[in-house]
Amino acid sequence: MRKVAGMKLTNRLVAFVTLIVVCAMFVLFIGGAVSFRKLGTDFLSHYLGKVVAEIDHAIANPTSNENIGLWLPQLLKASDVVELEISSKTGMLYRYEQVQTAVKPLELIENHYDLPSNPGFYIKIRSVPPYADFAYSIGAMSSLSLAVLIIVLALTWGIKWLRIQLLGAELLEHRGRLILAGRAEDVQTGDDREWPSTASIALDQMLVELRDARQERSRFDTFIRTNTFLDKLTGAANRVMFDNRLQTLLQDKGAQGAVLMLRIGDWESLTQEVGKSGADEWVKEVGNVLSNAVQRFPDAVLARYYDTEFALLLTHQSAKDTRLFANQMMKSLARLSPPEPLEEDNWAHMGMTFFSTGERRGRLMEEVDMAKRSAVLQGSNGWHAFKKDVAADDARGSVRWRTLLTRVFESGGPELYRQVVKDVHGELLHTELLARIKDENGLIIKASRFLNGVELVGMNTTLDRNVVTKTLHQLRNGDGREVLSLNICAESLRQRAFQRWLRDVLLQTPRSVLNRMQVEISEGPLVQHFDAVRPTLRMIRALGCALVVDQAGRSVVSTHYVKDIQPKYIKLHRSLIRDIHQRPENQLYVRSMLGACEPTSTEVLAVGVESEHEWNVLMQLGVQGGQGRFLGAELSSSPATLKRQRWRKK
Incomplete structure (x- = not known):
């Protein structure tokens, strides 16, 4: 998969031009310094050659040879000669050395000259390097300084001009980044300054066609689901x-x-x-x-x-x-x-x-x-x-439900059962926590049965607070890798008191724990109260918790919420999965749901997988994972039960 470049086009071009100019200036300075040194060395050699010629002439002339000790020291001192030796094979004829010099001995330049008028004699001269006593001078280096200043100003103006010329390309690149980030709706029409203009116009047209295609796809999927069920x-x-x-x-x-x-x-x-x-x-x-x-x-x-x-x-x-x-x-x-x-x-x-x-x-x-x-x-x-034998009526009114639920919450709340959710390769995606309570006789009551009583007596928030607290406790005390998914009622998310409580609890929880918690909400209530619960769901997602929409397909509704809240998973209702290998209309519905989620990162999971035939058909349709007794049974989360389950595995 191609990756997006981390550096903008304008910054890359500016860096390239600046590097080229700096390298050119560096080469110019190096060449100038070498040239100055070479000119100075050549000038010094030429000057010393004249001095050696005078000495050679003086030694060859007996009259001048007698006075060489008088005029030669002044000449050598004026010529910055530190040491001079006139020697021959028989020995040293004359030696001169300055007592005080500011130049280190290692920095002196040493030259050897033969005396053509006096065969067998030679002169060794150690002199001060050229420009050793010179410092930077504005007057002397004014032309070079002005050249550097002109180059810097020209480079600054050139970079500014380059940024202005490439502003359109940068705008086009920024627009492309927004599209890749999933915000194509915000940049349907590009800026007039985008460049190249042909690419901008083509992108506008493609986005319009993509929006129409998505709308048509959504209408078609809704039409399929509507006409099917x-x-x-x-x-x-x-x-x-x-x-x-x-x-x-x-x-x-x-x-x-x-x-x-x-x-x-x-x-x-x-x-x-x-x-x-x-x-x-x-x-x-x-x-x-x-x-x-x-x-x-x-x-x-x-x-x-x-x-x-x-x-x-x-x-x-x-x-x-x-x-x-x-x-x-x-x-x-x-x-x-x-x-x-x-x-x-x-x-x-x-x-x-x-x-x-x-x-x-x-x-x-x-x-x-x-x-x-x-x-x-x-x-x-x-x-x-119709007259038939009906089982004993165990229905409860509001009084019996309130009594039972009050006793359950006073004794620690509902028990959380676990059921694993796996992908098509058998790898664990997450574990869903299922609330269960016990009646007066100790019988387990599923959430599908006692949720009506919870809504009847108005204990939605009490139940959800208890489930959230227990889930966070399990995540903190777990192995640090397990991902847990809990169910929250849409009615609770609508209440301001529960919203503030949930916000405070999540803000006090480390990010590493929140990243392993998923919040599930039923599709029907979500669509019915979407405007009311959307801010809360966005807050939950922003804090690090993933969103899951379950019971999808229980009622035929629009899937516009997928693009808005961007859930991580959508779980299909078990009525769509049961005997799906024998029901083409259910397969058509599942294909429609997969098509609605295809432009997004949302994955579709199947709930209630009971047989291998159902699982094989679901994998052929393209479902990304499943949950059910075929993949893993419901297990209690109590410590005693978990210990017994581990012992059985061993």
């Missing part, structure tokens, strides 16, 4: 999504609830009387009433099962509450004024049946269909429940 007319779930959720729920341990089926009577007469458009408007009106009625149940699923039938799935609700809900819903439907062909008091008939873990989906749909037919035979608007 949603009804076009009412916007409710369709039969495929309803069957997926029901099948997944029936295979979960401890699941219970009810299935309701509402039928709109005499559809053919209604279509003939008011037309297809009029009948569709009536179906939409009924669907709005049902949608408003199920808002009180966050886990409920409303689906248009057939053209004239709506199906409702209620989870973890008692038979008493379900019957009460059926009565209230029928009263809401009775307030509607049906079109002319329909009888006002005999057009809505609903069947009901209850289920528990392990039952077959086909059998349940037969039971609810039989109950619906019984309601039709009653001849009036109403509902009928």
